[in-house]
Amino acid sequence: MKNLLLTFALALTTLFSFSQDSKTSITVTIDNVTSDKGTVKLSLHTADTFMKGKGLMSTQSKIKDGKITVTFENVKPGDYAIIAFHDENENSKMDFRENGMPLESYGMSNNSMAFGPPNYNDAKFTVADKNLDLNIRF
Template sequence: MKKLILTFALALMSIIGFSQEGGATITITIDNVTSDKGKVLTSLHTSETFMKGKGIQNAETEIKDGKVTISFKNVLPGEYAIMTLHDANENKRMDFQDNGMPLESYGISNNVMSFGPPNYDEAKFIVEDKDLDLNIRF
């Protein structure tokens, strides 16, 4: 009887363990950060969270030699966009000049550079069942 219970418990733990894994890993590389001062803040967004605050996953990374690598794990299939910011003064937000222009470097997925705020439709990409490697430029 003990063997049966132990076997059942191990089988249940295996099933639970496998069910928690899933989705793709998105690895983002940014290799043109202008200084190692501060941190890089990166957010994974859906259309519902884009430009409205925190993403569905968020990361804060130190900079080494002008480069960072960030990974978002267990991302379910769907449509997403990434926003990233060099928070040089570590105040956890983007700083602006008096005329509204950003003081700190930023980038979005698909490396779209436009005048004005980022646009979700230009930054979106599709996650399927395999891992993605993205390079974002500031």
């Protein structure tokens, strides 16, 4: 009987721990891309990676009729921000004018578009236990 109770308790604890480690998905739609030429590249960031290099996850999508939809799968709960840009010439980098202004369209989560470089606190959102649908505007 003691072994049965111990086994039951262990099974219950294991199930509870799996439910605490739930992962969700983030589906991002951009529906105002200026042309179908090139791809849209997106990356998921934390405060530690935002505007400092490679994100935690990255993806890209071909454009159809000025629209893309991508999904980041198995995202752990926490605070994140998404940066997206239209890589029209498909050189895998954001292109800039001589004065530092972007040549290619870009956007970020929460559609925060202030003058100057993007700010993580303006773009961040929280992932909890439900899947998210986000719309980013260029």
